[in-house]
Amino acid sequence: MDGQLIAFSGVAAGMVAMPGADFAVVVRNALDSRRAGVAAAVGVAGGLLVHTALAVAGLAAVLVAVPALFGAVQLLGGGYLLYLGSRALIAAARRPAASGDAESAGQDGGDAAVPAHRLGTAASLRQGFLANALNPKAPVLFLSLLPQFVPADRPALPRTLLLATMVVAMALVWFPAVALLVDRLGSLLRRPTVARALEATTGALLTVLGGVLLVELALA
Incomplete structure (x- = not known):
């Protein structure tokens, strides 16, 4: 048995x-629809595929070693998360306040809390992919993590490919499961008050994460 x-x-x-950020993007899209949530989840896995492929090819080391390139990715990543966060916060603010009738319909499992907007599959896929692919800390993580689990007496490339495949496979299981769970709980999570709170929470999380990236860049 391979302990490593x-x-x-x-x-x-x-x-x-x-x-x-990945979790927040998937949840926010899943609040719109099951298809949007799953598409965002697949997009996240696609972003991870990019990072793991870069690590296997050794290009992640170049990204980390060139401060200007790393800073550019950090700027893009932070800006994109701020964009997603602001959109979520605006959507939360625009959601209609729950009325007594809406709450009653929601409790009855009705369609009172239909999302204020619908995201297309392509848009959701793109959001999930970019949220992950533009994460500048992912290359550093994979560069520091993967080599620790490559035995010295084994070829590095096949082992690294195996580890990278495992990460992507886990993402393809976990994030769609999150999307399906959110959709399964749709009658509860899409009630006006709950949906508004979730939209605001995910928006705030994305905004904070994006702000942290930009502050770190400014202080570097």
């Missing part, structure tokens, strides 16, 4: 499941 592979599975699972 088992250990990596636990570390990778925790890394993928940790709430962050």
Whole structure:
């Protein structure tokens, strides 16, 4: 039994499941529809595929070693998260306040809390992909993590490919599961008051994460 592979599975699972920008984007899209949530989840996995491919090819090391290039990615990533966060906050502010009739209909499992806007599949896929692909900390994470689980007596490339595939596979299981769970709880989560609170929470999270990236860049 490969102990290192088992250990990596636990570390990778925790890394993928940790709430962050990816999680917030998937939840926000899933509040619109199941299709939008799953599309965003697949987009996140696609972003992870980019990061793992860069790490395997050694290009992530170039990104980390060139401050100007790394800073550009950080600027784009922070700006994009701020954009998504502001859109979510605006959408939350525009959601109609829950009336007594809407609350009653929501409790009856009706369609009182239909989302204020619908995102297309392509837009949701793009949001998930860019939110992950423009995360400047991902290359650093993969560069520092993957080599620790490559035994010295084994070829590095096949092992690294295996580890990268495991990460992407976990993302393809976890994030669609999150989207489906949000959709499953739709009658509750799409009630006007709950949906508004969730939209505002995810928007605030994305805004904070984007702001942190930009502040770190300014202080670098």
